[in-house]
Amino acid sequence: QVQLQESGPGLVKPSETLSLTCTVSGASISDYYWSWIRQPPGKGLEWIGRIYTGGSTNYNPSLNSRVTMSVDTSKNQLSLKLTSVTAADTAVYYCARRTDYMDVWGGGTTVTVSS
Amino acid sequence: DIQMTQSPSSLSASVGDRVNVTCRASQSISNSLNWYQQKVGKAPKLLIYAASSLQGGVPSRFSGSGSGTDFTLTISSLQPEDFATYYCQHSYTTPRSFGQGTRLEI
Numbered sequence: 001q002v003q004l005q006e007s008g009p010g011l012v013k014p015s016e017t018l019s020l021t022c023t024v025s026g027a028s029i030s031d032y033y034w035s036w037i038r039q040p041p042g043k044g045l046e047w048i049g050r051i052y053t054g055g056s057t058n059y060n061p062s063l064n065s066r067v068t069m070s071v072d073t074s075k076n077q078l079s080l081k082l083t084s085v086t087a088a089d090t091a092v093y094y095c096a097r098r099t100d101y102m103d104v105w106g107g108g109t110t111v112t113v114s115s
Numbered sequence: 116d117i118q119m120t121q122s123p124s125s126l127s128a129s130v131g132d133r134v135n136v137t138c139r140a141s142q143s144i145s146n147s148l149n150w151y152q153q154k155v156g157k158a159p160k161l162l163i164y165a166a167s168s169l170q171g172g173v174p175s176r177f178s179g180s181g182s183g184t185d186f187t188l189t190i191s192s193l194q195p196e197d198f199a200t201y202y203c204q205h206s207y208t209t210p211r212s213f214g215q216g217t218r219l220e221i
Contacts, residue, residue, distance in 0.1 A: 035211070044202065044214070044216045045153075045202055045213040045216075047210055047213065049210075050209070061210060062210075100147075101164035101170075103170065105159060
């Protein structure tokens with residue numbers, strides 16, 4: 001059974017960098033594309049981007065200059081970094097398997113941007 | 116970028132009703148359209164992929180149809196556990212994008 005678990009600081013100060021990890025169990029991250037999605041409080045879903053092992057990435061142009069995704073195959077983990085955060089980046093952040101259709105999701109982690 | 120528009124934004128229905136939720140893409144996306152269900156405080160759950168393929172474990176009362184720019188999610192007989200928010204999402208190009216959601220209420 002494939003499981004994904006997001007982790008990271010729940011509170012980030014404005015202008016700082018948000019860093020999250022997604023730990024994958026039950027599947028090798030080398031076998032799939034992986035997606036990051038976020039959901040601001042009370043709002044809809046926003047696709048942040050995707051990554052494939054080997055460094056192939058695609059980011060949402062709305063975040064392109066601030067986003068970096070990477071993988072650690074030794075730990076079977078994905079990571080997301082978002083720089084220069086503002087209150088608008090407050091959201092639940094999800095990782096998900098695949099990018100054509102996202103068939104397995106993590107439970108999400110809430111990140112609040114506030115001083 | 117491709118924009119996805121769902122209608123209605125909210126919908127009131129009763130147990131046993133047949134319900135349709137529609138999704139329109141700003142350009143043709145062939146059959147690259149997925150549907151998700153999200154309950155409050157939970158992650159989205161994949162229901163339908165490639166417009167009409169039922170994800171494993173999803174009840175057969177859920178079905179999807181459409182191609183090109185217009186798509187429909189149908190729930191044939193609403194059950195109490197179906198009251199949730201539904202999102203469409205295209206996978207035709209990057210960036211992927213979601214519709215704004217349809218909240219299904221009792």
